[in-house]
Amino acid sequence: MSVAELVADRRTKALQERAENRALTKLTIGPSPWVRVGALAALVVLAGLWLLPVAWGAVTSFKQEAEAALPASWWPTMGWTADAYRQVLSNSDLLIWMGNSLVVAVLVTVLTVLISAMAAFAFSQTIFKGRGLLQWLTVASIMMPGQILIVPLFRQMQVMGLVDTFAGIVLPQIVAPVMVFILKRFFDAIPQELLDAARIDGAGTFRLFWTIVLPLSRSILVAVAIFVFIGAWNNFLWPFIVTTDPQFMTLPVGLSTVKNAYGVQYAQNMASAMIAALPLLVVFMLFQRRIVQGVATTGMGGQ
Amino acid sequence: MTVSNAGVTAPPGRALPDSRKPSGRPAPRTAARGKSLRERDKSGYLFVAPFAVATGLFLLLPTLYGLWMSFTNQSLTGTGSEFIGFANYAEAFSDPQVWQTLWNTVWFTILSTVPLVVVALVMALLVHTGLPGQWVWRMSFFAPYLLTSAVVSSLSSWLFQPDIGLLDTWLAGLGLGPVGWLTDENVAMFSIAAVTVWWTVGFNFLLYLAALQGIPAQQYEAATIDGAGGWRRLFSITLPQLRPITLVILVLQLLASLKVFDQIYLLTAGGPNGSTRPILEYVYDTGFTNYRLGYASAISYVFFALILVFTLVRLLPSKKEA
Numbered sequence: 001m002s003v004a005e006l007v008a009d010r011r012t013k014a015l016q017e018r019a020e021n022r023a024l025t026k027l028t029i030g031p032s033p034w035v036r037v038g039a040l041a042a043l044v045v046l047a048g049l050w051l052l053p054v055a056w057g058a059v060t061s062f063k064q065e066a067e068a069a070l071p072a073s074w075w076p077t078m079g080w081t082a083d084a085y086r087q088v089l090s091n092s093d094l095l096i097w098m099g100n101s102l103v104v105a106v107l108v109t110v111l112t113v114l115i116s117a118m119a120a121f122a123f124s125q126t127i128f129k130g131r132g133l134l135q136w137l138t139v140a141s142i143m144m145p146g147q148i149l150i151v152p153l154f155r156q157m158q159v160m161g162l163v164d165t166f167a168g169i170v171l172p173q174i175v176a177p178v179m180v181f182i183l184k185r186f187f188d189a190i191p192q193e194l195l196d197a198a199r200i201d202g203a204g205t206f207r208l209f210w211t212i213v214l215p216l217s218r219s220i221l222v223a224v225a226i227f228v229f230i231g232a233w234n235n236f237l238w239p240f241i242v243t244t245d246p247q248f249m250t251l252p253v254g255l256s257t258v259k260n261a262y263g264v265q266y267a268q269n270m271a272s273a274m275i276a277a278l279p280l281l282v283v284f285m286l287f288q289r290r291i292v293q294g295v296a297t298t299g300m301g302g303q
Numbered sequence: 304m305t306v307s308n309a310g311v312t313a314p315p316g317r318a319l320p321d322s323r324k325p326s327g328r329p330a331p332r333t334a335a336r337g338k339s340l341r342e343r344d345k346s347g348y349l350f351v352a353p354f355a356v357a358t359g360l361f362l363l364l365p366t367l368y369g370l371w372m373s374f375t376n377q378s379l380t381g382t383g384s385e386f387i388g389f390a391n392y393a394e395a396f397s398d399p400q401v402w403q404t405l406w407n408t409v410w411f412t413i414l415s416t417v418p419l420v421v422v423a424l425v426m427a428l429l430v431h432t433g434l435p436g437q438w439v440w441r442m443s444f445f446a447p448y449l450l451t452s453a454v455v456s457s458l459s460s461w462l463f464q465p466d467i468g469l470l471d472t473w474l475a476g477l478g479l480g481p482v483g484w485l486t487d488e489n490v491a492m493f494s495i496a497a498v499t500v501w502w503t504v505g506f507n508f509l510l511y512l513a514a515l516q517g518i519p520a521q522q523y524e525a526a527t528i529d530g531a532g533g534w535r536r537l538f539s540i541t542l543p544q545l546r547p548i549t550l551v552i553l554v555l556q557l558l559a560s561l562k563v564f565d566q567i568y569l570l571t572a573g574g575p576n577g578s579t580r581p582i583l584e585y586v587y588d589t590g591f592t593n594y595r596l597g598y599a600s601a602i603s604y605v606f607f608a609l610i611l612v613f614t615l616v617r618l619l620p621s622k623k624e625a
Contacts, residue, residue, distance in 0.1 A: 017437075024433030027523040028541075029533040036434065043429050043436070047443035050501065053458045054446070056469055060461065069467060119354035126347030134351060141362050143614055147562050147583055148603040151590045152369035153361065155377075172361040180354065205346040234451040236565045241591065255453035256569055266461060273457040280449040284442070292441065295506065296513030 054277070061085070061270035068266040084271035093246050094272055097254035098279070101233055104169050104250055108232035111174040113225050117217075120183035121209050125195065138177045146172075150241055157242055164245045173232055179224050186220045187213060223294030226287060233280060251276050373601040379594035391601035401602060403577060404585040405609070407492070411567070411581060412560040414496035419556050420549065423504050427511030428541070441512075445505035452565035459498040460485065460570055485571050488578040495567055495579060502566070503559075507552050514548040515541070561610060582606050 029035045060068050061084050063076045088094055122128070123135055153172055154163075162168030190213060198212055214221065236252045243249045249257070255276055284291060373391055377384035395401050430440045447455070462469050463484035471481040484494045518541065526536050564583040567573065573580030573588075582602065590599030 021433035021435070021437065023520075024431070027520060027527070028432045028536070032533065035533055036432075039429055039432050040434050042425075043434065043440055046426060046429070047440055050443045050447065053462055053501065057458045057461060115353040115357060118350040122347040122350035126350065128347035128351075131347065131351075134355060137363075138358070141358060143611065144362060144366060145558075145562055145607065145610055146362075147564065148586070148607045149362070149365040149369060151586065151596050151599045151603060152365040152372055154591075155372070155596065156361075156365060156368065171357070175354075175358050175362050177358070205350070209350070230449060234449075236452045241587075252451040252453040255451075255457065266464075269457055270461060273454045276454050277450050281446060284446065284449055288438070288441065291445075292509055292512070295509040296516075 057270045057273055061267055061274050063267050065265055065267045068270075084265075084267035085275070088268050088271045088275065092258055092272065093249070093254055094251075094275060096247065097249050097251045098276075100166075100248060101251040103166060104239070105229050105232040107166065107170045108173045109225050109229045111170070112176050112179065112228045113221060115174060116176055116179040116224070117183055117214065117221065118209070119180045120187055121213055123180070124184045124187035125208070125213070126205065138180055141175075141177045142181070147237060150237065153238075154241055162242075164243055164248045166248070168242045169239050169248070169250065172238060173235065176228065179228070182224060183217070183220065186217055190216055219293075222290060226283075226291055226294055229283075230280065369600045369603060372597055373604050375597045376595075377597040379590065379596055384597065387597070391598050392605070394598065395601050395605050400577075400585060401582070401605065404580050404582040405606070407577075407579060408561060408563065408581040408583075411492060411496060411499075411563050411579075412557060414492060415499045415560050415563075416553070416556050418496070418500045419504055419507055419560075420552055422500060423507035423511055423552070424545070424549070426504070426508045427515055428537070430508075430512060431515040441509075444508050447502045448505035450502065452569060455498065455502045456566055456569035459494075459501075463494060483575075486575050488575050491571055491575060491579050495570060498566060498570070499560075499563070507556065510548060510552055511545065514545055518544050557613070558610065561613070 025036065029039060056074075059074055059076070062080045062082065064078045064081050064083060067073075067076055067078045119138075123131065123138075149172075157163050157168045157172075160168075162171070195208060195212065198208055203211070234252060235250075236256070239250045240253045240256065243253055246254065246257070255272060258272065372384075374386055374388060375384040376387050376390075426440075426444050430437065430444075450458075465471060465483070465486070466481055468484075470484065474481060483490055485491050522540050523536060526540055531539065562583060563581045564587070567579050567581055568584055568587070571579045573584050583606070586599050586602050586606070589595050589602060
């Protein structure tokens, strides 16, 4: 596909979407301009309210420390400065924590998606003794809130010598029974004739999995991966418990330890918050459509 | 999100050879599933093994180990532990802190769940009008959900900062005194709930939005022809159709709110005067600050029982609806 084609494609899509939205407006709120203006005003107010804390943090992060401690103002009278960012990047382990978070989130994502997809495939497309029992166990473990396992899990990690290691942070996070079920539902919908035909042609189970089932399920795999990644990147409680050495802390844990150390250095505090917030916001901008779809198809919560 | 038949299309005017014709009707499930070809497949074990091992090691084992621990006086300092029967549970039931933190958890759940459902619904209805700026609205409402709890608590404690914080500055501008957002026992939990709504409402908003997009346009068209106005359509078409998803969101939200820890620990550390400490933080404090692993496990299981009862009670009526 050439660039020109891509641009043209984008443009037709955008036009289509605009037409769809206009039709939607007609359908939902009818022709009245007043209702329209009212709804738009409500949206502006809500969105403003929702952006406010981040905007306020961003403004603060570009102030001089002396000014940040003065009563609130949206425009720094002492001038804009990136001092806080320079300070934070050179004096704290922020970049190390960010690297750790990336390593942890990538490992958790790859391992979770892989073992969940394999298990879902086994439940969906193969028959073996004890399959029913295992499926039942998987359903039961969905109800197990991971948070209540922190005490015994920490003990286990001590015994296994995994405190302050990446393995210790990652491994307990890769068990995601919910994902197994989301994927199994999807694999169940693959036309059986297709798989049977491949089997008749002599494809082994591994080939079936790699060359047919996984490629056909790309969309759901990406949705699951994005969710697992966001969860792992933002996870606080478990990494907080299993790391004591700053060299192994993930971003959320590291940030929580320096918050108090900064004391009254508000600009630096906000600068590190902004740096920490940036990566996922960029990910969201890149994958907005997929994330929105992913929430719809996976629809699982958690704070 | 459907699985296409691997792109088998017939060139115009030529039928496909029989063997590759996509069948018009779904294959009879019972016959196709299982029997002939899958029956001989013995590799299922291999595929399920990694997940089974991980689940065994990091979910089942700690569940059982924690249960056993709750009957011992094990300590974090690692010296031996002995079996003490139900002593931990007896202590837990008579420990005022357990009841206090349980109540705090429930109180937080009540305060946060209602706005997390209602505000999400209002946002979704507004965005679903198709008004211009779709991308901006979605981004603004969902973006906070992508922040980690440490960032959320940094941002909000800066808003709540006494005297020089944004909120107190505004109040001063209106001639009102400062409010102890996080330091006043009567206010702190409300502040935390507000922060939580700001932080996580985006997820519920997207769930509602997806549900709204699933309502067929024909229904609206029919209603329009019948002369139903915008409000009438909202109350007789849109809202009734959202009932099932509302139930899902409500349950997910209740379960999520009950497990609150991060933002409270980071914003107030359970203060002022223990008024915001949730039960999970009490587990954490007991186990990792006071080293009483056995007792911490017992409190965990009391809490788990509560969640389990809630989950099962809610599963019973759902069978009827299905």
